[in-house]
Each structure stands twice: as C-alpha cells, then as structure tokens.
Amino acid sequence: MHKILKRDSRFIDQEGDLLKSEVIDKAWKSDRKLIELLLEDEKVKAKFFAEIKGHWVFNIHTFIDYIQDKNFLNDSYTKYKNKVGLNIAGKFLKEREEVALVWPFKDCILEGGMTREDEKRKEIFFNEILAQDEIDRLLDPKVLTNWKRYTSNGIKEIKNLKRDEQGTIRENLIIKGNNLLTLHSLKTQFQGKIKLIYIDPPYNTGNDSFGYNDNFNHSTWLTFMKNRLEVARELLRDDGVIFVQCDDNEQAYLKVLMDEVFCRENFIEVITVVNNPRGRDYGGIANMHELICVYSKSINYQLYRIVDENKKFPYYDKISGFEIRELRNRNIKFNLNNRPNLFYQFYLNPDNQDKNGFFEISLDYKEGWNEIYPVKSQGIQTVWRWGKDKSKSNLNVNICGKKTKNKSYQIVEKYREKSRMARSVWWDKEVNSERGTLHLKKIFGEKIFAHPKPEETLKRIIEISTKENDIILDFFVGSGTTCAVAHKMKRQYIGIEQMDYVENITVERLKKVIGRKIKKEGSLFAEIEYDRSGISKAVNWQGGGDFVYCELKKYNEEFIEQIQEAKTTAELLKTWEEMKDKSFLNWNVDIKRQDEAMEEFKELAIAKQKKVLVMLLNKNQIYVNLSEIDDEDFQVNEEDKKMNREFYNF
Numbered sequence: 001m002h003k004i005l006k007r008d009s010r011f012i013d014q015e016g017d018l019l020k021s022e023v024i025d026k027a028w029k030s031d032r033k034l035i036e037l038l039l040e041d042e043k044v045k046a047k048f049f050a051e052i053k054g055h056w057v058f059n060i061h062t063f064i065d066y067i068q069d070k071n072f073l074n075d076s077y078t079k080y081k082n083k084v085g086l087n088i089a090g091k092f093l094k095e096r097e098e099v100a101l102v103w104p105f106k107d108c109i110l111e112g113g114m115t116r117e118d119e120k121r122k123e124i125f126f127n128e129i130l131a132q133d134e135i136d137r138l139l140d141p142k143v144l145t146n147w148k149r150y151t152s153n154g155i156k157e158i159k160n161l162k163r164d165e166q167g168t169i170r171e172n173l174i175i176k177g178n179n180l181l182t183l184h185s186l187k188t189q190f191q192g193k194i195k196l197i198y199i200d201p202p203y204n205t206g207n208d209s210f211g212y213n214d215n216f217n218h219s220t221w222l223t224f225m226k227n228r229l230e231v232a233r234e235l236l237r238d239d240g241v242i243f244v245q246c247d248d249n250e251q252a253y254l255k256v257l258m259d260e261v262f263c264r265e266n267f268i269e270v271i272t273v274v275n276n277p278r279g280r281d282y283g284g285i286a287n288m289h290e291l292i293c294v295y296s297k298s299i300n301y302q303l304y305r306i307v308d309e310n311k312k313f314p315y316y317d318k319i320s321g322f323e324i325r326e327l328r329n330r331n332i333k334f335n336l337n338n339r340p341n342l343f344y345q346f347y348l349n350p351d352n353q354d355k356n357g358f359f360e361i362s363l364d365y366k367e368g369w370n371e372i373y374p375v376k377s378q379g380i381q382t383v384w385r386w387g388k389d390k391s392k393s394n395l396n397v398n399i400c401g402k403k404t405k406n407k408s409y410q411i412v413e414k415y416r417e418k419s420r421m422a423r424s425v426w427w428d429k430e431v432n433s434e435r436g437t438l439h440l441k442k443i444f445g446e447k448i449f450a451h452p453k454p455e456e457t458l459k460r461i462i463e464i465s466t467k468e469n470d471i472i473l474d475f476f477v478g479s480g481t482t483c484a485v486a487h488k489m490k491r492q493y494i495g496i497e498q499m500d501y502v503e504n505i506t507v508e509r510l511k512k513v514i515g516r517k518i519k520k521e522g523s524l525f526a527e528i529e530y531d532r533s534g535i536s537k538a539v540n541w542q543g544g545g546d547f548v549y550c551e552l553k554k555y556n557e558e559f560i561e562q563i564q565e566a567k568t569t570a571e572l573l574k575t576w577e578e579m580k581d582k583s584f585l586n587w588n589v590d591i592k593r594q595d596e597a598m599e600e601f602k603e604l605a606i607a608k609q610k611k612v613l614v615m616l617l618n619k620n621q622i623y624v625n626l627s628e629i630d631d632e633d634f635q636v637n638e639e640d641k642k643m644n645r646e647f648y649n650f
C-alpha cells in the first residue's frame, strides 16, 4: 500500500515519507486520482471496493480506518519512539522481556570515549535478541573456573574465599565473561551489597556499531542496557548509587531508561565531564564533554562531599557548636523532651588554652571551670549532636572549647573535614581524557586504548559515594581503571570484562597496582615495587593487597569464539561439523535440513555465515550452568568444584 500511494507525489513529504493526513483528506473528497491509483492494484481493489451491478464503489470508511490504524503508518511521534527504542514493535521498552546478548568482535575493542576516527575501524558485533520463551537457563548461575589469587608475591593457589560475619565475600574479584550472565551469577552472593556501580559502557557511537540499521541499533543498545541495569539495581545496597558514563549519542535515551529502571525520584544528577577542553570539531559544534548519569537505588542515598587533600584542619563552627542542621532541615522539631540525652553541660577550663585557641573541656565539674550548654540558634534551642558517651571519647581530641566573639564560650569540633561540594560540571585538567591514555601508556610502555578513563575521575566518584571497604562494581571494566582506583583507595571491588585482554591488560594493570615484592641487592628486607602513577601519590599508595581472578566456564561460547575468529568459509564449515557433534544447538535446529542448505549457506557473505552459525547455538548453554557442575559431559575438575562451592556457599 505504501508503495502504491507513494506513486502520487502529493502524498509524500520532502523526506519521502507518506503524508497520512493528505491521503485521508483526498479519500474524504473521493479524489479521482487516488481512486484510480487504488483501482490499479487487484488486492487493494478487492479490499476497499465493493462491486455493485458492474460498478466499483469505494468504501471510504474502511479505507480511512485502515490508513488511520497505528500499524499501518507510523506518524512522526510513533516513528520517533521506535527510533529511540522506547516503543519497539508496538511494545514499550519496559514491557519488553527480551534479552540482548552482544559479543564484540574479537579484533575490535570497544573503547571508552571512542572518537569518530576510531569508528572507521568498523566494530562488528554479533548480537542476538532472545525472546522470553527462548530463555530458560540463560540467567542461571554459572560455573566459575580458572581461579587464581594475585598477590605481591605472585600468583597463589586459591583454596577459599574470605567472608565477613554477615557471610559476604570479602575479596576483590576480576571475572571474565559476558557481563549479563556474570551479574546474574553474582546476584546469588552480592544482592543488596554493592555501594557503588560505575560503568562506562560502549557508547553506541556509530550507525553500525551493532551491525544493523540505526533504528535497530538504538533499540538493541537500549535492550542491552536495560537487561544489565535491571540486575545491577538489584545488586545495589539500599543506600547505593550508580554512575553511568556516556556521551551525547545515547545520554537522553539512557536518562529515560534509567528513569524507568531506577525511578525518577532517585535521579541525582547528570554530571558533565569536560574531558576534551579543546573540543572535537567536525564542522558542527565542537564537542568537549561526556556525561555521567547518577542515580541512587532509593532516596535515602548518601553522597559524601569531595574532601580536600589536607583533610584535617582546625575548624571553628561560627553558627553554633553542634547545631543539628540536618534534623532541622527535615522539619523534625526537637525539644528538651524528645532529645533530653543531648542537652547536657560541658565544663571548660578557662586557664588551659592551646596554641590554636582551643580550651580544655570535661564532662565533670571542676572548681573554677565554666558551664556550657548548647547554644540557641535563630530562636531554636539546639542540642549537642553527640550523646554523652560519644562526647566523652572525643573530649579534647575532636571536640573542645572555643571563645566566641562576644567573649562567652562554646563547644566546637576541633577538626572537621574540609569539604567542597560535588558539583555537576567537572572541567579541570584532572578529568581530561588524555590523562587516561597517557597513564596506560606509562604503565605498559605503549598506547593501549584510545581513551580509558583517567584515574582521577574515578577517584572523585569513589570519594563522593563510598567509604573504605565498601564494595564497588564495574561490569564494563575495560582496562580496569575503576578497580585500580578502588584498590588504591582501599575499597573492595568487582570487575567484569568479556574480552581476552582482561588477562593481559586488566589483570596486568592490577598486578602493578599491588606491586611485587623485591629484595634489592644489599638490602635486608624485601620491599614492594608498585604503580606510582595515576592517583597513587594523591592517596599515598604504597602497594599491597590482592585480588582473585576467575572466569565463567565456557561451553557454546567456545564455538562462538571459533566462529568469530574464522577467516574463511572452509573454517566455518569445519566448525559446523564440530557443532553438530558437541555443541548445544537450538531446539528447533534440524541438522539434516541445515546440511541440505549448505550450498546456499556457501553463497552468503562470510559475515552473514558467521551470524547464521551463531544463531544456531543455544544461548542458554553459552556457559556451563552451575546445576550441571557434576555432569561429566562438562568436565568440571575437582578444584573448580570446590571453589564453586566456596563461591556459591553450598
């Protein structure tokens, strides 16, 4: 029908799209040209015309209903929604239950902040959208293999995993595998335990980066992200936060998606990172920034402030000693009745003042000492922020007396963290993307990726959202910036990456962070030689610590990799023979028919051949499911069995 109507130039706009309203208008007017056009096609004629005594009568209402049906012609809004992927095949993104599995092509690396130049090296993706009924064991926990512990003393055999009293695994983990499936495996152990998730996913920069047209591209990217963000949310602690870095290509869409997954109320901010102050000029408006969408799991999130390097300094609160500003802001009215334990007197020794002007204080009365109560502020009676016990243990260490301007005394915090607020635009040289590139070059002696994130950006994110020992997750870990910074800042971390370079780049980088024990000639004790670059100086990093490496145990994935690596049709045919014998094929694959169609298969371009073969494989068996750990077909060795028992705690 589209084709027929488009033959009439009155019905097409400048972009060649059908003008629905014009067609309807002309139909109402029984426009002669339109009717002639419709009568030319036998099927159309049969559908919209009735024969009465040899005359053909136009059924205007049926025709107009047909044209107006949403499935016939997308108006620009529907088209827009389809394009952004919020509505795909008539279903809103949140209703869609498919899963997008994406395998980047081996030779191509998805780098953070890819530039247009990089795009010329086309990234080929295998991606497959699985419908809900095709998914049965896909998201089941997987068997983990190839366990190693990396320490300053080299690789150590690993027998068990440290856990705390709550049973939480207390190990830094680097896991190789598809992140969606790894996240689902992690869920068994880390649900509700992650304080910070930072990700820097593929930016979906090129029209082709997912191998399809732009429309599919967007929706695939969104489905891909949605699948991962949903499970990520479950991993977050109630006071957890997520930072997702992206650029303008997907930011607006990502924001809508994140509103959906994390809820609008939990939106914190979109941070603009001016990572390229000179800007990349392609003849339009030079782009100088990337964006980070920040959401909390729930509104009770806690973001700390960025703390300056010279953390502690004598601090004197000018308003009133321990004003409970936080409580007042939340409109909680307190008085002596509801907080009596916080209204008590201190005693101050007016004769003992140190060089910073602080006076000695005590909770016990002493001869000649002054009595001090919390101050009234703006007509409201304040109370102390700490109870007696806490005050006692902090007496003269963190709290002490101070003379006020009007010559009376009050209790103040002696030291307070000097802080500046985290703001929404980061434009200083620390976040310049070149920094990340140069840093990796320094570590490895050659340029590794185009734009890994600078350690300083991660330091800032980690500072404002976590404390020591909190758990941080990055499931697009790339060169491992998040993990390296988390390690140096004494946070626990989990990094996930599917590419082989996780072993020779990510792990190698972290090995350098930990450092290695060396004994120099003439010295008595061994010392640790560690990575001194990046944020090392700022956080006084001295090396040490360890991390655990493991991989999802592959099954059909072995075939996917063989297919990806094949250079010729002959190689692919060989793989197909092996697949028939050893792989798990989709339930509906008929090997006989497939073999019969081989001549046609050979006619296809090699990229298509690869795609077809990958499609035949059952994705529920890409990796070995934990439930099959004892099945001999999967050849899980005894050490792996033991470590999986350790990890999954059974």
Ligand SMILES: C[S@@+](CC[C@H](N)C(=O)[O-])C[C@H]1O[C@@H](n2cnc3c(N)ncnc32)[C@H](O)[C@@H]1O
Binding pocket: 102, 103, 104, 109, 110, 111, 112, 113, 177, 178, 179, 180, 200, 201, 202, 203, 449, 451, 452, 453, 454, 475, 476, 477, 478, 479, 480, 481, 482, 496, 497, 498, 499
């Ligand atoms: C933009 S890079 C991250 C760079 C990182 N922030 C850094 O500083 O090095 C994205 C990474 O995600 C990985 N990745 C993409 N899709 C993935 C998937 N489905 N599972 C696991 N890793 C994936 C890519 O291989 C790539 O290394």
